Amino acid sequence: MQLIDGKAVSSRVLKECKAQVEELVQQGCRPGLAVVLVGDDAASRAYVRSKERTCKDLGIYSVKLELPSETSQEELQEVIVGLNENPDVDGILVQSPPPSHIDEGAVVMTIDPDKDVDGFHPVNVAKLVLEDVGGFIPCTPLGCQRLLGDYGIKTQGAHVVIVGRSMIVGKPMAMLLMSKGLLGDATVTIAHSRTVDLPEVCRSADILIAAVGRPEFIGGDHIKEGAVVIDVGINRVEDPRAKRGYRLVGDVNFDEASQRCSAITPVPGGVGPMTIAMLMSNTVKACLQRRGLELNG
Amino acid sequence: MQLIDGKAVSSRVLKECKAQVEELVQQGCRPGLAVVLVGDDAASRAYVRSKERTCKDLGIYSVKLELPSETSQEELQEVIVGLNENPDVDGILVQSPPPSHIDEGAVVMTIDPDKDVDGFHPVNVAKLVLEDVGGFIPCTPLGCQRLLGDYGIKTQGAHVVIVGRSMIVGKPMAMLLMSKGLLGDATVTIAHSRTVDLPEVCRSADILIAAVGRPEFIGGDHIKEGAVVIDVGINRVEDPRAKRGYRLVGDVNFDEASQRCSAITPVPGGVGPMTIAMLMSNTVKACLQRRGLELNG
Numbered sequence A, B: 001m002q003l004i005d006g007k008a009v010s011s012r013v014l015k016e017c018k019a020q021v022e023e024l025v026q027q028g029c030r031p032g033l034a035v036v037l038v039g040d041d042a043a044s045r046a047y048v049r050s051k052e053r054t055c056k057d058l059g060i061y062s063v064k065l066e067l068p069s070e071t072s073q074e075e076l077q078e079v080i081v082g083l084n085e086n087p088d089v090d091g092i093l094v095q096s097p098p099p100s101h102i103d104e105g106a107v108v109m110t111i112d113p114d115k116d117v118d119g120f121h122p123v124n125v126a127k128l129v130l131e132d133v134g135g136f137i138p139c140t141p142l143g144c145q146r147l148l149g150d151y152g153i154k155t156q157g158a159h160v161v162i163v164g165r166s167m168i169v170g171k172p173m174a175m176l177l178m179s180k181g182l183l184g185d186a187t188v189t190i191a192h193s194r195t196v197d198l199p200e201v202c203r204s205a206d207i208l209i210a211a212v213g214r215p216e217f218i219g220g221d222h223i224k225e226g227a228v229v230i231d232v233g234i235n236r237v238e239d240p241r242a243k244r245g246y247r248l249v250g251d252v253n254f255d256e257a258s259q260r261c262s263a264i265t266p267v268p269g270g271v272g273p274m275t276i277a278m279l280m281s282n283t284v285k286a287c288l289q290r291r292g293l294e295l296n297g
Helices: A006-026 A042-058 A073-085 A104-110 A122-129 A139-150 A170-178 A198-203 A254-258 A272-291 B006-026 B042-058 B073-085 B104-110 B122-129 B139-150 B170-178 B198-203 B254-258 B272-291
Strands: A032-038 A061-067 A091-094 A159-163 A187-191 A207-210 A228-231 A235-238 A246-249 B032-038 B061-067 B091-094 B159-163 B187-191 B207-210 B228-231 B235-238 B246-249
Touching (some): A006 A139, A042 A061, A073 A091, A073 A104, A091 A104, A122 A170, A139 A272, A159 A170, A170 B170, A187 A198, B032 B073, B073 B104, B091 B272, B139 B170, B139 B228, B170 B187
Parallel strands (some): A032 A091, A207 A228, B032 B091, B159 B207, B207 B228
């Protein structure tokens, strides 16, 4: 049984990005990422800080905009329009979730699709479906695909079962893995809360991708002997023995799964670190495409 | 074994549309559909004629624009811009396939998404993925869904296997049937030319949808006892005994399939007639949405 080391792969992605940023800086251009945070949710703050720090490590120009939680829809959208017009900003990300009075869909629509490094703008959603490689693909599915690729796990002709039909993971993951090409060409099944006999459906998977957001929901009985398991979930469960009073678990029961599968991503240290790495990769891509530059490396 | 009668269901859809058009005309507004044909392909001409005739039957204002095959990309797009601006036109359709010098993707991008009754514009592609009911869904998948609904075939929790991953049928069909709701909520598998052991994958289907464009490609060994079979294919095969020298067959071997399935669409007379009916339905929807009208009926 092989552990799929997301930390190692994400380090490799970040190293690649750093080299690309250096080359771009030599060409006289520094990629820039703007992160907008509305309100003072502690977890969101931590995510934003981590993105800022990673930008700094890579030499990416980073803009952090912290807006009070009472910011109106109009004010937020004006901020985004300003970032759209800012030539030094290649990527724009609005940290999710915003306060409840904000219409997140309308906010995403305001972002210039060419700067939508999260890949949530309808133009980029459509590009993924249409297999247009110029679009931006959401970071988490893109990270899962990269993990599979780096570990030499063949998707072509493989049966991939994705549990969860969200816009952020399940659906883009399905589109990505059924697309034509070396890292796609999979037979893809999307299962969800309405699926009848989920364990049986999951047992038909060569590659099982869990993205349901329910702690340890996928047990050993969901896994075919020798399958590859990608666990997208990151759930907090109470644990009085843990320092902070909780521990992080995935959507998969790791102990049960690891006795049946051939490879698995741990939580933490699996898919998690990939998301931010692919965000950086998308930011470099945005810079290249927007400014019409090419890399020699 | 039940025959799913596409002619009967399409007649019902057209009758509904006709009543809606009558009500709209009483409100002082007539829905309009513009069909653009470039070149002189005989089959395309026949399709366009049939759309024109159906519009006439329903009381829909119909505009037919026949452009010579040497029409340039720019000329075609200018025509579409004119139709976008024409207030009497609610729906715009460019008959496919255009001559080879025309970039079909760029043409679709020119159509006002609010008039894109074919549902191929990226804005509508994204709306389908995002489950935004205000978008337009491609007519053939929409017709298949309607057939299932009218025959009381439950999609919720059912395992649907779609063979074919095209932008016109396979992918929108998958999105539609995995969406939340009474006519969705299916567990969906998309299989294609790269799928390993296609017969086995197909045999796991409660509802099998064939959209591969290969005559009688799906045989009895692809079908689980009691499954429902929706055959999207319309293929010409040579037949010296037939009047015209050919006959139409689907992607499914009907004789083999009908011995195993519980219900099946014939070819012709199954999915075929639904496509034009859903086009009319989309045109009425476009009229209602664009003009901010409502039906009482």
